[in-house]
Every structure is written in structure tokens, then in C-alpha cells.
Amino acid sequence: MKKKKKFYITTPIYYVNDKPSVGTAYTTVTADIIARWHRLKDEDVFYLTGLDENAQKTVQASIKLGFKDIKKFTDFMAEEYLKTWKALNISNDDFIRTTEERHHKLVTEFVEKIKKKGDIYKGTYSGLYCEGCEAFKTEDDLVNGLCLDHLKEPKYIEEQNYFFKLSKYQDKISKHIKENPDFIQPNSRRNEIINFLNKGLKDLSITRQSMNWGIPFPGDEKTHLYVWFDALTNYLHPKEYWPANIHLMGKDIVRFHALTWIGMLLSANYKLPKKVFAHGFFTVNGQKMSKTLGNIIDPVYLVNKYGVDALRYFYAREIPFGNDGDFSEESLKTRLNNELANELGNLVSRTLAIIEKKLNSEIRKDSTDKTLFKNLDVKKIDKFMETLEIHNAIAAIMGFVQDCNSYINDNAPWQIEEKSKLNKILYNLTDAIRIISILIYPFMPSTSEKINKQLQIEKNQTLEYCKPGLLKNLFIKKGDILFTKVLTKEEEQYEAKFNNTKCYVDQDVVKLGIKVKFAELIGLNIKRKHMGLEKLKDEIEHNFKVNEKVLEGYNSYYKKLDIKNGKCSVYNLIELVQKGGKLPTINTAVDSYNLVSLKKSLVVGAHDREKIKGSVRFKILNGTEFYIPLFKTEREEVITGEFGCVDDEKVLCRLDIKQGDQTKVTEETKNLILYVQGNEFTSDQYLNEALEEICNLIIKFCGGEYRMIE
Numbered sequence: 001m002k003k004k005k006k007f008y009i010t011t012p013i014y015y016v017n018d019k020p021s022v023g024t025a026y027t028t029v030t031a032d033i034i035a036r037w038h039r040l041k042d043e044d045v046f047y048l049t050g051l052d053e054n055a056q057k058t059v060q061a062s063i064k065l066g067f068k069d070i071k072k073f074t075d076f077m078a079e080e081y082l083k084t085w086k087a088l089n090i091s092n093d094d095f096i097r098t099t100e101e102r103h104h105k106l107v108t109e110f111v112e113k114i115k116k117k118g119d120i121y122k123g124t125y126s127g128l129y130c131e132g133c134e135a136f137k138t139e140d141d142l143v144n145g146l147c148l149d150h151l152k153e154p155k156y157i158e159e160q161n162y163f164f165k166l167s168k169y170q171d172k173i174s175k176h177i178k179e180n181p182d183f184i185q186p187n188s189r190r191n192e193i194i195n196f197l198n199k200g201l202k203d204l205s206i207t208r209q210s211m212n213w214g215i216p217f218p219g220d221e222k223t224h225l226y227v228w229f230d231a232l233t234n235y236l237h238p239k240e241y242w243p244a245n246i247h248l249m250g251k252d253i254v255r256f257h258a259l260t261w262i263g264m265l266l267s268a269n270y271k272l273p274k275k276v277f278a279h280g281f282f283t284v285n286g287q288k289m290s291k292t293l294g295n296i297i298d299p300v301y302l303v304n305k306y307g308v309d310a311l312r313y314f315y316a317r318e319i320p321f322g323n324d325g326d327f328s329e330e331s332l333k334t335r336l337n338n339e340l341a342n343e344l345g346n347l348v349s350r351t352l353a354i355i356e357k358k359l360n361s362e363i364r365k366d367s368t369d370k371t372l373f374k375n376l377d378v379k380k381i382d383k384f385m386e387t388l389e390i391h392n393a394i395a396a397i398m399g400f401v402q403d404c405n406s407y408i409n410d411n412a413p414w415q416i417e418e419k420s421k422l423n424k425i426l427y428n429l430t431d432a433i434r435i436i437s438i439l440i441y442p443f444m445p446s447t448s449e450k451i452n453k454q455l456q457i458e459k460n461q462t463l464e465y466c467k468p469g470l471l472k473n474l475f476i477k478k479g480d481i482l483f484t485k486v487l488t489k490e491e492e493q494y495e496a497k498f499n500n501t502k503c504y505v506d507q508d509v510v511k512l513g514i515k516v517k518f519a520e521l522i523g524l525n526i527k528r529k530h531m532g533l534e535k536l537k538d539e540i541e542h543n544f545k546v547n548e549k550v551l552e553g554y555n556s557y558y559k560k561l562d563i564k565n566g567k568c569s570v571y572n573l574i575e576l577v578q579k580g581g582k583l584p585t586i587n588t589a590v591d592s593y594n595l596v597s598l599k600k601s602l603v604v605g606a607h608d609r610e611k612i613k614g615s616v617r618f619k620i621l622n623g624t625e626f627y628i629p630l631f632k633t634e635r636e637e638v639i640t641g642e643f644g645c646v647d648d649e650k651v652l653c654r655l656d657i658k659q660g661d662q663t664k665v666t667e668e669t670k671n672l673i674l675y676v677q678g679n680e681f682t683s684d685q686y687l688n689e690a691l692e693e694i695c696n697l698i699i700k701f702c703g704g705e706y707r708m709i710e
Contacts, residue, residue: 004044008241009035012249013050013096013234016077017061018296020084022327023250023282025299029315030279030390031248032090036442037385039091042462046241049085050096050234051078054214055227070213074099087303088312089445096234098215107225107233108218113268115218119165125205126158161205162217164229169263170201176262182275184258185388186322189251189278193258204229204260232261236270244273246388254278277388280324302332306486309444310336313394316443321390330488337485343401344436344447345482347408350684351429352454352478354413357680358422361476366427368469372407373432376400378466381439397439404432414683415549430455431471438466447482454479485710498522501673502615503709509618509643512557513680516618517687519695520609522671523704526589530701533591537583540599546574547601553679554603554656561641569657573598589665592697593674600690603656603677605645607663614648616673627651630659645675674698674706 011031014024028049035047053074062073078097085092096103114120128137130147137147137154145153174197177183177190184190206229207217214224235244247257257276265272281288284297302311314332317339319325355363377396384393408429416422433451438461441448452459456477503518551570558566573594577583583594589606597604607616623640627650638644638654645653652660656677665672674694678687688708695706 004042006046006241007035007038007043008046008048008238008244009038009246009248010047010235010244011049012253013052013098013231014081015055015057016051016053016074016081017055017057019077019080020299022284022297022299022302025084025088025311026282026315027248027250027279028085028090029088029312030321031246032088032092033312033316033390033442034246034248034385034388036091036445040438040442040463041382042464045093046238047092048094048096048235048238049090049092050094051081051098052227052231052234053078053097053099054225054230056208056211056213059211059213071099084300087300087308089308091445094238096237098230098234102237103234104215106236107215107230110233110236110264110268111218111225111229114164114264117267117269119168119267120162120206121165123161123163124158125161125163126156128154129157130154157210159209161209162207162220162223164204164206164264164267166204166260166263167201169266170197172266173197173201173259173262176272177258184254185275185277188322189254189258189276193255196255197259201259201263204263228256228260229264232256232264235261235273243271245275247273247276249276249278251278251280277322279322280319283324283326285328286326297327302329306332306336307446307483309447310340310483313340313444316390316394317398319391321388330490333486333488336483337488339398341481341483341485343398343405344440347401347404347429347436348433348451348454349478349481350408351426351433352476355426355430355476356478358413358416359419359426361478363427363430363471363474363476364423365471365473366424368431369424369428370468372403372428373468375403376432376435376466376468378439378463382463394440394443397436397443400432400439401436404429404436407432409683409685412683415681427471428468430474430476431468434471435466435468438463450479450482453477497705498707499609499671501609501612501709503617503673503675504615505618506620508620512560512643513553514557514618514643515678515682515684515687517676517678517684517691518616518709519674519691519706520671520709521674521695521698521704521706522609524589524670524672524698524702525704526587526665526667526669526702528587528667529585529591530588533588533595533697533701534585536697537591537595540595541577541582544577544598549681550601550679553681557679561643563642563655566655567657568603568655570597570601570603572657587665587667588701589669589672589698592701593694596690596694596697600686602682602687602690604675604690604694605653605656605659605677606665606672606674607645607652608665608669609671609673610669611663612647612652612673613650616652616675617646618643619646621646621651621654625651627654628661630661630664632661 009031011027031047035045038045058074059070062070067073130137147154177194184193206226207223208226209223211224215230217223217225236242249257254276262272314335317335318331355361381393381396411425413422413425434455434457437448437451449459454477456474498520501520505516554568573583583598585591593604593606621638621640621642621644623638625638625646627636627638629636638651642655644651650660650662652663676687676691699706
């Protein structure tokens with residue numbers, strides 16, 4: 001059996017003085033994406049994260065929060081981190097806590113090796129110490145006497161300490177960086193380290209007499225190890241995986257990893273890590289994260305509000321990896337709505353819905369349509385991941401998702417009756433979705449698993465399965481939608497103007513093949529006629545073409561209902577134009593939708609919103625509903641088994657032709673509910689485009705605003 005290639009990735013171990021933020025979550029999620037990608041390549045992966053509990057700020061935080069026992073405080077914070085990583089679906093293989101006995105043992109052994117090398121000596125240290133950074137600062141590091149990262153004045157400290165001869169390894173560190181140009185990435189961080197090296201490395205104070213918390217210095221129990229000398233050693237725990245392939249961290253601690261840690265390893269005769277990668281900082285809505293500003297966001301709150309995979313996707317997609325970037329909920333909502341819900345979610349939902357309806361949920365193995373897969377380049381995506389261009393990798397995957405959506409639109413499988421042709425199109429779409437599910441697994445593991453469950457195929461397939469044509473015969477099991485859209489702030493403000501009338505289509509109506517798309521229009525100024533609209537009507541009247549396939553779909557459900565001589569409203573418009581040459585002039589709202597109804601061969605309905613009681617619903621009528629026909633005043637019985645559009649009190653329209661009088665659209669109507677009604681031969685896209693065209697025409701000639709009702 002071939003031995004698997006090892007891959008070892010680490011995050012920094014985080015301070016426990018505060019709960020995880022979107023910043024620490026960013027590091028941990030991106031490391032998880034990288035780890036999962038290498039598992040996808042069937043490598044032997046080890047992903048290490050954990051907590052740095054031996055810092056001075058740990059003591060200060062425990063006192064501030066009222067903990068008398070520091071260990072109980074660290075246990076409490078460890079649980080907070082573990083809960084957060086679980087919520088974010090982090091797949092780490094170990095979770096180091098520096099208060100653990102195994103870590104104390106490892107650190108002690110490591111320090112003893114350096115002592116034996118003669119690289120530790122005792123001396124007096126005086127200098128400026130920033131407790132926030134847990135590091136000494138020079139005057140050059142400060143601006144107006146303040147630490148740039150914490151905006152606080154460092155304290156002056158003078159005490160007897162042990163020192164590590166870091167300066168001894170300056171030449172070796174410099175040589176390693178120059179001979180290995182990819183060792184520190186991105187290049188901006190590499191240049192920063194080279195510039196710092198050129199100033200000359202100083203020996204490092206590695207103990208603190210003022211601390212009574214942490215790991216005692218071997219041979220001198222009265223003093224404790226400096227937190228960084230303790231913390232960095234955690235990376236050596238999985239010794240069978242050392243050296244690390246990637247140390248991942250924020251750019252603020254790259255010096256410790258690229259200089260201090262490398263010097264420590266050289267002294268103790270360990271192999272060096274292969275790459276140190278420092279990502280950028282997150283601001284929140286353009287401002288640096290700060291307790292004072294109150295803009296530190298709990299990642300669990302975001303997971304609960306938007307879903308774990310939406311947040312993971314945002315982290316991967318929003319910012320070129322290595323650069324600084326801004327976090328805002330509005331940007332997260334936009335990515336969720338436009339890319340996950342509209343692109344990925346819609347692709348899966350549309351494809352499986354057609355398979356379920358037209359092929360009885362069964363797909364047979366077929367030949368591969370190379371045109372669909374021509375832009376899919378798995379090797380290129382893998383190269384992006386190897387060079388840590390995570391944003392480019394997920395962008396390439398989503399580009400293939402867009403190709404699939406174009407393929408389904410171009411081939412219109414909802415209109416195809418020939419089973420062999422239909423099966424080939426849907427086989428290729430399903431095969432593409434299978435491949436997408438594999439590729440997105442590192443980024444959105446929960447979504448990948450949901451897709452696999454609906455396809456009823458094995459999960460956790462490796463990258464080698466991302467080849468077209470591997471899909472075999474299968475029965476799909478369509479499930480819930482993958483992503484739920486959320487309103488952006490702008491949309492929330494816009495929606496507040498509307499009445500938010502709820503619109504539904506009962507399943508009994510859906511089973512007939514009836515599809516309905518709704519919109520709400522407000523602030524209308526409807527007139528008797530408009531010359532611009534009359535000109536448009538004249539153009540359509542002379543140039544329209546009947547879509548026989550769409551009309552066949554309407555006839556189909558009339559037959560299912562056994563309605564003899566039943567014809568949809570489109571036939572009336574066709575007959576009016578063919579006999580009289582003109583569409584009727586009723587008012588600028590009705591004339592606008594009649595125009596598109598004729599042009600698209602689609603049934604359209606509209607009702608005065610202020611006359612509607614409660615919600616709008618398409619249902620099968622039971623014969624007891626209240627109904628007054630158009631231009632009449634007396635109630636008329638409805639026929640049991642017909643479908644109709646109703647509100648909570650009455651029938652708004654019987655079938656798709658018998659308008660009720662109470663909600664008719666007149667020149668007094670200011671707000672209305674509009675719908676286009678399709679059938680098995682009309683795609684969602686066709687209906688949505690028609691609905692938007694009608695809304696835009698009405699707005700053009702009547703003013704006002706509109707919204708599509710999901």
C-alpha cells in the first residue's frame with residue numbers, strides 16, 4: 001500500500017483573555033479549508049490549533065471577570081473556543097492548551113536542549129513592554145509613545161532575566177529566507193522581515209520574574225518562561241508530522257514565527273517549517289475591531305443568523321488571501337444571496353426538480369457533453385490552493401457553477417419531451433453537480449453533504465473523482481433548498497415600504513403543473529391611456545408570435561381538471577387581435593400586462609391590494625368560496641375541483657380567466673398584487689423575466705415602485 005503524503009498545518013494558539021472574534025475565526029476557518037483540501041487529495045493531514053493560556057493577560061482577564069482560580073477561567077474560555085470551532089465546522093486533529101502537562105513536559109525538554117547548546121544566559125533587561133502584545137517594544141515601534149496595535153503606552157520594566165542568543169542565528173536565518181523565496185508569504189511580509197533583519201537581531205529575554213503564572217524556567221523555579229518562548233513550542237507536539245508545511249497566522253505575529261521561532265529551532269537542531277504565511281487584518285465596516293468601538297462580532301452569532309457555510313464561503317471569497325479586508329454583514333448578505341442562493345442553490349434546486357418531475361427522480365448513465373465541462377480546470381484550482389490563492393480557487397469553482405446555470409438555461413430541459421435527449425442533459429448537469437459537491441467540500445462541507453444526500457451518492461470522495469462521466473445510474477431524493485436568501489439593509493428599507501402580502505401556491509395546484517410568480521407594486525398613478533403605451537401595443541399587435549408550447553401547457557391542466565372547452569385568458573387576447581387588430585384599452589396598468597401576456601403567451605393576473613384581505617393563495621376550490629364575477633354585484637357559485645386565486649375571504653379569480661369584481665384594477669388603484677401564471681413548459685427564468693418586464697412597463701407608464709415576492 002502506497003504511503004500517503006503528510007501535510008501539517010497550524011494556526012497560532014490563541015490568547016484566552018477574550019472570546020473568539022471574526023478575526024480569530026478567519027484564521028481558523030481558512031486553515032480548515034486548506035486542511036480539508038489536502039484531505040481531498042488523499043493526503044495524511046494533521047491540523048493543529050489551540051490556546052495560549054500562560055500569558056500575563058490571562059491572569060488580568062481572570063481577575064477582571066471575577067475568577068479566583070485562574071485554571072477555572074482558562075477551562076471556561078477553552079469551552080468557549082471549542083463551542084465556536086464546532087459551530088464553524090472546524091476539523092482540527094488536536095487542540096493544544098499550554099496549561100496541559102504534556103505541553104509543560106515538551107517545553108521543558110525543548111529549553112533544556114537550548115541550554116545544553118549554550119544559547120541561554122542570564123542578564124539584566126530593561127525596556128518598554130506592551131502587555132497587549134506580550135512583547136518588548138523599541139522607540140521605533142511606537143507612534144507618539146503608543147503601541148500601534150493596542151494604542152496603549154508600554155510599561156518600562158527592568159529585571160534579571162534569562163536571554164536566548166537569537167543574534168547568534170541572524171546569518172543562518174537570513175540565508176534561509178534568501179534561499180527559500182516562498183518561505184515567508186505573501187511577499188509584503190517577506191520584505192518586512194528582511195528589512196527588520198537588516199537592522200540586526202537582538203538577543204531575546206525569555207523569562208519574567210514578575211509572573212507567577214506559566215511554565216517555570218528549568219533550574220530556576222522562581223522565574224517563568226516568556227509566553228512566546230513557551231507558546232511557539234506547541235507546534236512540535238505532533239512530532240511524526242514535523243516539520244509543518246504551513247504556519248498560518250495574522251500579520252501582527254509574523255516576526256515571532258519567521259525570526260524568533262526559526263532561531264529557536266536552529267538552536268535545538270530541529271528541521272524548519274516549510275512556509276510561514278501571514279494573512280491580513282479584518283476591519284469591521286471600515287473600522288479596526290475594538291472593544292471601545294463595540295464592533296467585535298461573535299462568529300457564532302453570524303453562524304446562527306446566516307449559516308455556517310455562508311460565513312466560511314465569505315471568508316474564502318471576499319478578500320484576496322494575504323491582503324487586508326473589511327467585514328460587513330451587508331457584504332456577507334450579498335455573497336449569500338447572489339452567489340450561494342441564486343447561483344449554487346438555484347442550480348441544484350432547478351436540476352433536481354426537473355429530474356423529479358420529468359424523469360421520476362431517475363437518471364441513467366449517459367455520454368458526457370464536453371461543452372459543459374470545457375472550462376472546468378481542476379488542476380488549476382488545485383494550483384491556486386497550493387499557492388494559497390484561496391479566493392481564486394473558490395472563484396474558479398463558482399465560475400463552473402455559472403457555466404452550469406448557463407447550460408440549463410440554454411438547453412431548457414423543462415421544454416423537452418424526448419426522454420433520451422432530456423436524460424443526457426440532466427445526466428451531465430447532475431454529474432457536474434457531483435463534481436461541484438466534491439470541490440466545495442473544503443469550503444462548505446455541510447452544503448456538500450446536503451448535495452450528496454440529495455444525489456444519494458458517497459460523501460468525501462477525493463479530488464481524483466472530479467472527472468466528468470463517473471456518475472452512474474442513480475435515483476435522486478430532492479431535499480430542502482440549500483440557502484435561504486436574506487434581505488440586505490437597503491432591501492429591508494425598501495421592503496418596509498411594501499405591505500408584504502404573503503402569496504402561496506398549494507401543492508395540489510403545483511401537481512397540476514401550474515407555476516406562479518408574484519410581484520407587488522405600490523404608489524401607482526394609473527391613467528386611462530398613454531400614447532407611449534399605445535405605440536408599444538401597436539408594435540406587439542403586428543409582430544407577436546404565439547408560443548404554441550406554452551399554450552399546450554395550459555390546455556394540459558384544463559384537461560386534467562376535465563374542464564370542457566376551457567381556454568386560458570391568452571386565447572382571448574389572441575382572438576381580439578386577430579379579429580379586430582387591436583388589444584383593448586382599459587387602463588395603463590392592465591394594458592401593460594396584457595401587452596406582455598400576448599407577447600409571451602402567458603396568463604397574467606392583477607388585483608387591487610387594498611381590496612385584498614390577508615394572503616393571496618392559489619388553491620383547489622371546494623365550492624363554498626365567496627365569488628362575485630367581474631362587473632356583477634351578485635354572488636355566483638364556484639365549481640368544486642376548479643383551481644382559483646383567493647384571499648382569506650373570497651375568490652379573486654376562478655381558473656385563470658374569470659376575474660372577480662371586488663379586486664379589479666381601476667384608475668383609482670394605487671397598489672396592486674401582480675402575478676404571471678405558467679405551466680410545465682415555462683421555466684422559472686421565463687416567468688421571472690416576463691414578470692419583471694410587466695413591472696417595468698407599469699412603472700414606466702404609472703410611476704411607483706415594485707418588488708418581486710419570493
